[in-house]
Amino acid sequence: MARKKIALIGAGQIGGTLAHLAGLKELGDIVLFDIVDGVPQGKALDLAESSPVEGFDAGLTGASSYEAIAGADVVIVTAGVPRKPGMSRDDLLSINLKVMEAVGAGIKQYAPDAFVICITNPLDAMVWALQKFSGLPTNKVVGMAGVLDSARFRWFLAEATGVSVKDVHAMTLGGHGDDMVPLVRYSTVGGVPLPALIEMGWLTQEKLDAIVKRTRGGGGEIVALLKTGSAYYAPATSAIAMAESYLKDQKRILPVAAYLSGQYGQNGLYVGVPALIGAGGVEKIVEVKFDATEQEMFVKSVASVTGLIDACKQIQPALA
Numbered sequence: 001m002a003r004k005k006i007a008l009i010g011a012g013q014i015g016g017t018l019a020h021l022a023g024l025k026e027l028g029d030i031v032l033f034d035i036v037d038g039v040p041q042g043k044a045l046d047l048a049e050s051s052p053v054e055g056f057d058a059g060l061t062g063a064s065s066y067e068a069i070a071g072a073d074v075v076i077v078t079a080g081v082p083r084k085p086g087m088s089r090d091d092l093l094s095i096n097l098k099v100m101e102a103v104g105a106g107i108k109q110y111a112p113d114a115f116v117i118c119i120t121n122p123l124d125a126m127v128w129a130l131q132k133f134s135g136l137p138t139n140k141v142v143g144m145a146g147v148l149d150s151a152r153f154r155w156f157l158a159e160a161t162g163v164s165v166k167d168v169h170a171m172t173l174g175g176h177g178d179d180m181v182p183l184v185r186y187s188t189v190g191g192v193p194l195p196a197l198i199e200m201g202w203l204t205q206e207k208l209d210a211i212v213k214r215t216r217g218g219g220g221e222i223v224a225l226l227k228t229g230s231a232y233y234a235p236a237t238s239a240i241a242m243a244e245s246y247l248k249d250q251k252r253i254l255p256v257a258a259y260l261s262g263q264y265g266q267n268g269l270y271v272g273v274p275a276l277i278g279a280g281g282v283e284k285i286v287e288v289k290f291d292a293t294e295q296e297m298f299v300k301s302v303a304s305v306t307g308l309i310d311a312c313k314q315i316q317p318a319l320a
């Protein structure tokens with residue numbers, strides 16, 4: 001069986017980490033693409049030279065021309081500008097929208113059959129624009145945010161309860177902004193939902209509230225610490241989990257930014273929901289039942305995403 005091909009558009013901090021992880025996991029041959037000539041080639045060569053030590057077989061090449069992504073099975077997009085301290089994800093909108101236009105055209109021409117995962121911020125608006133610019137089917141274009149936000153939630157819960165991360169499951173839905181929706185009732189430690197965990201005395205309501213708040217600000221916490229960029233290890237590993245579920249038809253249910261056409265009462269936008277990812281891309285969207293508070297939070301988060309999409313349409317009328 002021929003190896004799969006994974007194209008990484010953007011060879012910055014996340015792009016390089018994605019290439020490393022895809023190599024270590026032998027997901028396929030890897031092409032790193034960037035507009036800065038030399039960077040994708042240099043990173044690809046450096047990573048290729050690590051492969052004899054780790055013992056993985058994967059082609060690793062760097063390119064500054066879209067032809068190199070031809071026939072890719074998976075395309076992961078991190079091209080653009082990351083957040084700097086004091087900058088919101090939304091400040092990035094106009095710069096990264098132009099980048100999505102160029103990337104979308106490249107994918108349309110050279111990799112129209114790929115499963116595309118967008119990571120570029122502001123996430124929910126950029127994945128929406130990328131789908132429009134590329135013209136790929138909506139089930140083949142998704143955004144990565146929920147896996148990362150849920151992983152942060154999981155880690156904070158594991159740390160607070162002293163339980164292995166393996167036994168902590170959490171779900172964060174909605175847009176990838178400060179009003180994302182960490183779903184406390186659908187999150188568990190050792191299979192026990194968090195409200196029951198509080199009754200058992202394993203966690204206080206105050207601690208849980210603080211964890212929810214920290215999850216919402218998780219990206220900003222790292223930006224403030226790094227000062228020169230944003231998170232990249234956890235974002236990369238989250239996107240690789242999504243790519244692996246597609247490539248191996250694992251049919252995992254992961255929180256991803258997926259295109260909604262009626263689900264959750266929403267139409268024509270991308271927002272974080274649980275989705276089954278398999279060989280068909282997004283094969284199913286899971287519609288969990290919200291209580292009144294969750295519904296209110298979700299609607300508020302969707303309103304933020306709609307605002308970003310409207311801003312995209314104003315900047316680029318062709319998207320309207």
Ligand code: A3D
Nearest residue numbers: 010011012013014035078079080081082119120121123235
């Ligand atoms: P960085 O290390 O700056 O890498 C971005 C790369 O994109 C650079 O190497 C640029 O040269 C390249 N680039 C810029 N314009 C183009 C273009 N037109 N075509 C191809 N390449 C281009 O950033 P990063 O890797 O740290 O982050 C990448 C993106 O991910 C940013 O937009 C971040 O805000 C975003 N991000 C999202 C999450 C989510 O959870 C959604 C988390 C962390 C970062």
